[in-house]
Amino acid sequence: MGIAEGIITLIATLAPIGVKLFAGQITEEEARKQSRDAVDAFAAQLTQSRADDAKRDAETDAKLDAIDADKS
Amino acid sequence: VRPRWVIALMIVMSGIGLALLGDLIPTAHKLDKWAALAESLIGVSLGLFGYPVFGRGAAIKPADDKQPPMSGAAVVLVLAAGMALSACALSPAGRAHVALATAADIGAAADKAISAADDAFQSAAIAEAEKAGSTTESRIKLAVWREKRDKARAVEAEYYAGLLGWQVALQVAENAVDKKFDFAGLVAGVTKMGTALLDGLRGLGIAVPGVK
Numbered sequence: 001m002g003i004a005e006g007i008i009t010l011i012a013t014l015a016p017i018g019v020k021l022f023a024g025q026i027t028e029e030e031a032r033k034q035s036r037d038a039v040d041a042f043a044a045q046l047t048q049s050r051a052d053d054a055k056r057d058a059e060t061d062a063k064l065d066a067i068d069a070d071k072s
Numbered sequence: 073v074r075p076r077w078v079i080a081l082m083i084v085m086s087g088i089g090l091a092l093l094g095d096l097i098p099t100a101h102k103l104d105k106w107a108a109l110a111e112s113l114i115g116v117s118l119g120l121f122g123y124p125v126f127g128r129g130a131a132i133k134p135a136d137d138k139q140p141p142m143s144g145a146a147v148v149l150v151l152a153a154g155m156a157l158s159a160c161a162l163s164p165a166g167r168a169h170v171a172l173a174t175a176a177d178i179g180a181a182a183d184k185a186i187s188a189a190d191d192a193f194q195s196a197a198i199a200e201a202e203k204a205g206s207t208t209e210s211r212i213k214l215a216v217w218r219e220k221r222d223k224a225r226a227v228e229a230e231y232y233a234g235l236l237g238w239q240v241a242l243q244v245a246e247n248a249v250d251k252k253f254d255f256a257g258l259v260a261g262v263t264k265m266g267t268a269l270l271d272g273l274r275g276l277g278i279a280v281p282g283v284k
Contacts, residue, residue: 028169031169031170031173032169034169034170034173035169035170035172035173035176035239035242036239037173038172038173038174038176038177038180039172039173039176039232039235039236039239041176041180042176042177042179042180042183042232042235043232043268045180045183045184046183046225046228046229046232049183049186049187049225049228050225052187053187053190053221053222053225056190056191056194057194057218060194060197060198060214063198064197064198064201064207064210064211067198067201067202067205067207068207071205071206
């Protein structure tokens, strides 16, 4: 997903929440839970992304090693 | 203890003290626009005043001359604190939470974009090596790319630390409305924020004196 797609998805997701909140359909408690969940989800995603990076690096290096091995 | 650390600590304590006074939020709830504006200016001023102290205070020293003299984390942290105070002063707390959730979702979207770019770059590097019959060029490009990617991840960690700072400031402000002080919650939040910040600084190769 590119940055532009991410921003569009974000707006599409948050716009209804914003409208509900401004219309008084979301309580403060719900808003508090949403922010807590969003920050926690971001933290979990950061950890997962780093693990994925390491895995991807190892896979790429293995493929490059295989190319070198085939050549020799 | 370095004098600059003391100044930085004083600013943080002043911010918490201001929030604890409980004058910030109740006036905003009365929707007194001028009071809300004045309070938001206090928040922004705190952020702006904190910027040079945190950034240039030598609390964070560059690992070598090539590193920037300050970290983006300091900027994110103090501006997040200022934004939190402003958001609390200008709108009901519910909207401040939606703003925080939005900021977290923006970070998550950026994180996904970095992962997608990394996947594409590494796949392209493999394809290029296969085509060329040599991995030398691809390995060089990959090394440069991975360094950039890791720095981007470190900045993400700093951004996350900024969000946690915002969250803590909101928590303190909300508690001030209820005239209570959640010391354990505050310590837990600040500790979490500090850990994320150090993680980001390490990723950027910036040494923090006294911390390994």
